[in-house]
Amino acid sequence: MNYTLSAFESKEDKKKEEIIEEFEDLEFQIFRMRENIKEIAKRSQILGIDQTKEQKWVIVYAEDDGNLCKIMLHDCETPYNGKWDFSIHAQYDENKIHIDDIRGEENRGFGTVCMKYLKEHAEDQNVQYITGDIVKRDWDHLDRLIHFYKKHNFQIDIEHEKKQGEIYWNPSF
Template sequence: MKSTIEGLKFVLLSPFILMKVIIVLIIIGIKAIARMILKSEFESKQKFLEISQNKRSELYKNNEILIEENKLLSKRLERMKYILERNENSTTEATLTKHGEIVFMTYSQKNLFDSIYLSGENGDDKFWDSVMHFRDYGNEIKIVDFLTRNDSENRGYGRVLMNFVIAEARKKGIKCITGDLSSVDADNFDWLIPFYESFGFDCKLFNDDKIIRGNIRLLLEETGKKVG
C-alpha cells in the first residue's frame, strides 16, 4: 500500500519536477545568451572606443601639423613683409626658385648693376641670402663678388640670381658678362666651374706661380635662352 502511494505521488509530482528542470534549463540558457550578448556589446563598445581613441589621436596630430604650418606661414609672411618694408627705397622684384620658393631681388634704383641682393622667404639671414656685386663698363659688366650664405646653399638661390642677372643684362643691351675665378676658391672649382658653364660661360684656368686662378666670360649674343 505504501509503495503504491509513493508511486502515485511520483506520478503526480513528475510534471512539476519536469517543469522545474525545464525552467532551470531555460534560466541557464537565458544566462548564457545574456552573457554572449553582453560580451558582444562589450567587445563592440571596446572596438568603438579604440576607433574613437585612434581618431582622436589622428585629429590631435593633424591639429599639431596645422598649428606648425600656421606658424611657418606666419613666419614667411612676416619675413616677406620685413624684406619689402626694409627695401622701400630700392627696387624689389619677386620670382620663384625651382623649388617654388618666393625670392626677392633688391637693387639700387639708380643702377641695377651695382649690387643685387637676393632674399628668400625661407632664408636664414636677416639682410640677404645671396648677393652679386658688379663693375659696370657700359656694354660689359664684371662680377666682382658673388656670395651665397652657407646655410642657404642647395636652395637654388645662386642659380636664380644668375638667371636674373643674365635676363636683365640682355634687356639693357649688355653684350658681355665677365668675372674672375679667385685662387681662394680653388677648392670649390670642381663645382663652381660647372655651375658657370651651365649658363654658357667660358671658364679658363691659369697656373700663375703655382697659384691656380682663372676667369669667366659670357657673350650674351651667343646664349639665347634662360637656364633653369
C-alpha cells in the same frame, strides 16, 4: 576595431596639427616679407620675390648706378636690418656685365636665385654678355664654381697651370 579607429583619429589629428603649424608659419613669413619689403624698398629696387631650393621665401633687390650693379637677396626668415644675406657684385664694361664677386652662404640656393635675376637684369639693360674671372683665391672651391656656372649655362675656360679662368654667358646660348 576600436584600436584601429583611435590610431586613425590620432593620425588625422596629427595631420591637422601639422597643417595648422604650416599655415601659421606661412602667415608669419608673409608678415615678415611685407615688413622687409617696406624697408628694402626705401633704399633699393625690388626685383622680385622667389623661393630657394629649400622652399624658403626670399626678396631679391638691386642697386645699380650704371657703373656698378649689385643683385642682393634677403631671406624672409629674419627681419631686414640693412644687410643682404647674399649678393652678386658686378660692374658694367661696354656691352657686358663683369661679375666681381659672389658673397654669402653657399649651398642654400641663394646663388641660383641671384644669378637668375642678374641675367634678367642684364637683358632688361640690353647688356649682351655676362663675364667673370676665376682667380687663385677661388681654387679651393673650383669644382663648386664650375658646377654653379655650368648649371647657369656659362662657358668656362680654365687654365689649371696658372690657376685662373674666365666665365662667359650670352643670352643666345
